[in-house]
Amino acid sequence: MGPNASPPRRRGGAGVLIILLASAVVGAGIRAFTSDADSQSSSINPHTFTPFTLVSREPVSSTSSIFTFAHRGNPDAIGALRDAWKRGVWSIQIKQPQLQIARAYTPLPPLADPSDAELGAIRLLIRKENKGEVSGYLHRLPLEALVELRGPSLEYELPNDVKEILFLAGGTGIAPALQITHALQDKARIHVMWATRRREDCRGGSSDTRQAPKVGMLAGWKGLLGQEQADLSNAQEGNHEQNAIVRQLQSAKERSKRIPGCELSVDYFVDEEGSLITPQSVLQHTQSSKSPDSSTTQGRKLILVSGPEGFVNYWAGPKRWEGGREAQGPLGGVLSRLRLEGWEVWKL
Ligand SMILES: Cc1cc2nc3c(=O)[nH]c(=O)nc-3n(C[C@H](O)[C@H](O)[C@H](O)COP(=O)(O)OP(=O)(O)OC[C@H]3O[C@@H](n4cnc5c(N)ncnc54)[C@H](O)[C@@H]3O)c2cc1C
Secondary structure (H helix, E strand, C coil), X not given: CCCCCCCCCCCHHXXXXXXXXXXXXXXXXXXXXXXXXXXXXXXXXXXXXXXEEEEEEEECCCCEEEEXXXXXXXXXXXXXXXXXXXXXXXXXXXXXXXXXXXXXECEECCCCCCCHHHCCCEEEEEEXXXXXXXXXXXXXXXXXXXEEEEEEEEEEEXXXXXXXXEEEEEHHHHHHHHHHHHHCCCCCEEEEEEEECCHHHHCCCCCCXXXXXXXXXXXXXXXXXXXXXXXXXXXXXXXXXXXXXXXXXHHHHHHHCCCXXXXXXXEEEEHHHCCCXXXXXXXXXXXXXXXXXXXXXCCEEEEEEECCHHHXXXXXXXXXXXXXXXXXXXXXXXXXXXXXXXXXXEEC
């Protein structure tokens, strides 16, 4: 199975939290689980669920949207997240009240120029899974609906001596990549390889180091492959207005240019266009990234892999349950067969 033909669920096993009804039955007898028993707090915290309002839902593609949640009563309800933004990759959980289940989602960093609705709010890129319980519930919610959130939950703490990152992202795995670029914006050089199923997921994105198909080649395909391929070709790199995720990547890139040695670059790979991240593209990057001052600069080089379970397994092998916790497990997959001297791999 290729890296992009992988199952839709990202780290699904770990994302499923069964919330026992019993936990809602406290002292005063049986109370409605969805209303107050678990939602006493007016600030987000890792232990209890706090109600937030869905203030906007911006479609990014036909299958995913950016959801913005704010707390109506307490403008500093997400103050507890400030520290998390500096530490690495983290998530929050959202509860589906009817089924008493929760799933993890990865907040997108604040925008450089937020709108009023986005100030002090939590933004999430959520893909609607086919028959997915929580993602389906969220995509059906009307604006102004109350949703219960809990967190943060730290998934990966960045070492403080990291100098260089290669981030392999599949689908919504771009959200942790954005968190990393935010946490390390003036500390490390970052290259993101983002694989998506469709061009619409990364509409308007154009690669920094990968060569886009030449116009002449595309014209040839039109003749050979008909209208459908012609439409795809027209939607190729950079030809369309950027979607919100590409815009956020672009603005992180612009910001990074001001800090020498900490540049962010992004390459886009699109399943339906037949472009895949290949072992060669990874090797090309790891081998060419030796900066002129690498002999004098101490610092770690990391490959982070994030995306649907099949994507992570393909590149780095499966994670493993150890002592009731999800652990890294041995390095497997394609990366285990490449000569990655000096690079450490971490599965997200
Ligand atoms: C740390 C972490 C961070 C995450 N961050 C994000 C994020 O930022 N954005 C995001 O979109 N997702 C993220 N996820 C994934 C998210 O938590 C959910 O797993 C995802 O939204 C699917 O949940 P669901 O309840 O909608 O789907 P589920 O109901 O869990 O179903 C998932 C898939 O399995 C299929 N399925 C379910 N039951 C069966 C069955 N019995 N037989 C066969 N197939 C079945 C469904 O059709 C569906 O395609 C993250 C996961 C983790 C662990």
